[in-house]
Amino acid sequence: MDILPAATTAASAAPASSTNSAVLSSDFEVFLQMLTAQAEYQDPLEPIDNSEYAAQLAQFSMVEQQVTTNDLIQQMLSALGANDMVSAANWIGMEALVQGPAQFDGSPVTIAPNPPITADEVTLIVTNAQGTEVQRQAMPLGAAPFEWNGRTVDGLMLDPGKYSFEIESKSNGEIFVVDPAMVYSRVTEARVDSGETLLALDSGYLIAATNVLGLREPV
Numbered sequence: 001m002d003i004l005p006a007a008t009t010a011a012s013a014a015p016a017s018s019t020n021s022a023v024l025s026s027d028f029e030v031f032l033q034m035l036t037a038q039a040e041y042q043d044p045l046e047p048i049d050n051s052e053y054a055a056q057l058a059q060f061s062m063v064e065q066q067v068t069t070n071d072l073i074q075q076m077l078s079a080l081g082a083n084d085m086v087s088a089a090n091w092i093g094m095e096a097l098v099q100g101p102a103q104f105d106g107s108p109v110t111i112a113p114n115p116p117i118t119a120d121e122v123t124l125i126v127t128n129a130q131g132t133e134v135q136r137q138a139m140p141l142g143a144a145p146f147e148w149n150g151r152t153v154d155g156l157m158l159d160p161g162k163y164s165f166e167i168e169s170k171s172n173g174e175i176f177v178v179d180p181a182m183v184y185s186r187v188t189e190a191r192v193d194s195g196e197t198l199l200a201l202d203s204g205y206l207i208a209a210t211n212v213l214g215l216r217e218p219v
Helices: 006-040 050-089
Strands: 096-101 102-104 109-112 122-127 133-138 147-148 161-171 175-182 180-193 198-203 206-208 214-216
Touching: 096 198, 109 161, 122 147, 133 206
Parallel strands: none
Antiparallel strands: 096 180, 096 214, 102 161, 109 147, 109 180, 122 133, 122 161, 161 175, 180 198, 198 206
């Protein structure tokens, strides 16, 4: 299991900052040479106004400040990403509450239902990795965690694999909402992609760390 080190992001930002500083220094020298040449070869009868020199210097100063600001922002973002990476690495082995498929290996999968309070009948709909519905099962009303054991009404165990879950809510016999179910899945890897911390789950599902709604120790 490969975990990207937090230092990688911060280290990669350093050369970029040094490069920007070197380029800025070089550009400033060229700017001074051009300004000196402009003053040297100006028309004595129509000399350049001092305010124009000041304006050019102010313009370059603004560019210099913007480059410096961009470097500082990049360093802050890199540091923030590194801190997120350290925190996310601690989640490996934990079970994350997410909206997405779960890996069934014979052990129960914990569903976190949240049906509307107006529902008087709730059904769990289970589909396999191919999108085929394999089970419908009545669930208790309320938001208490529900353990799906992977068994059919005949007591047969479904094959191990990735399964997705939806919760169908009815009122007076009428379906009025079908929502994806929240499930607990084990975190197997943490990585950084384009500055965003991502978590790989045992179902093969990849999710942003910011989309995790809860964590718990494996049961």
